[in-house]
Structures are given as structure tokens and as C-alpha cells.
Amino acid sequence: MAKKSKVPLMLRASFSSTVAEQPSFESVNLDLSAYVDALSGKVLKVNKVTFISDEGNGLPFDTADFDGSGGGAWTSQLVTGTQTAMKGANDDRTIAERFSMFGLTYNSNTPAASGLYFTHYDLDVPEAGFYVAADALTFAVQHRLDADITVRHICVIEAERVKLTAADVNFLLVNQTLTG
DSSP states (O other): OOEEEEEEEEEEEEEEEOTTTTTSEEEEEEEOTTTOBGGGTEEEEEEEEEEEEESSSSOOOOGGGOOSSSOEEEEEEEEESOOSSOOOTTSTTEEEEEEEEEEEEEOTTOSSEEEEEEEEEEEOOOTTOEEEOSSEEEEEEEEEEOOSSOEEEEEEEEEEEEEOOHHHHHHHHHHHOOOO
16 A cells, blocks of 8 residues: 655646647656655655647637638647657547547527537546656647647646556656657
8 A cells, every 4th residue: 555645736737829839749748756666665655637729818719719611639648758649549649638629609590609519538547547667758649630729728637656666666767768
């Protein structure tokens, strides 16, 4: 059983994705060296991950943000280590993932957009938590259908420090420190 820290952690990462950047893999790395010390058995237990996207000003998207060219779609994910490409949901390094799709709705009586819909599919953090022995996390986004505006992507991580046995830490390190 892991020994728990009494201090919960809230880690945040964000970046803005311009229209020109959206076709590309974009990411930000989170340095965990202040929280993780694998040699002494101290690791991070991730309890919850929330992915948020907005206009860059804290407001939600609206119909004026899109030209009706088919909406947009992207994948947001949090993975262990420093990654340079998106990972599959079946990869041992994937902590959480969200697939987001959106589009405009139209009233049959007018060509003007009458609303906006979003659909999300989530791979949530397991109920038992996700233990991280690696000294970095990568929050990444890959757009498949580009939005017509700059989109701010935000990742909020609820975690705590715990202490594990050396054998458990070694097992985690083997699976979580691959880069690619």
C-alpha cells in the first residue's frame, strides 16, 4: 500500500493553438522533479485529469467562431515522459485522453448557424489512480479538423505524492520512460 502525502496537488498546463499550428502535434512538458524522486520511492499519483478548451479568454466557443466548414476535431492527452507524437489509448504511458468533435447546427428556414454542438469521448484516469515515476509529463493536442480560431487547450491535474516500494517504482520506470 502506498503511503499518502497530506498535501493534494493541482498542476496546470496550457497553450494556444493558432489556425496555422492546428494541423501539427503540439505539446507542453511538465517537469515533475519537484514532486517525484524515484530513488527514494516518491512518485506522483494522478487522481483526476480535466481537459478544457476555450477561445483563449475563458469564454466558451460560439457560432461566430466558425465559418461552417465542417466543425473541428482534436485529441487531447496526458502521457508520461517527454513525448514527440500522440500515443494510443492502449499505450502504458497514456494517463488520460479526450476526443473532442464539434460542429454548427442550422435551422432549416435560414442559412445562418443557429447553434453549436460538442461531443466528447474520454479515457479517464483509473479509479485507483495512475502512478507516475517518470520525471516529466506531456500534455499534447493533435487537431484532425482545424478550428477557424485560436483555441486555448488547458489540462488540470489533481494529484498527490505517495511513496512506493523500490520494486513498484522500477516497474513503473520501465513502462513510463520511453520517449517517442
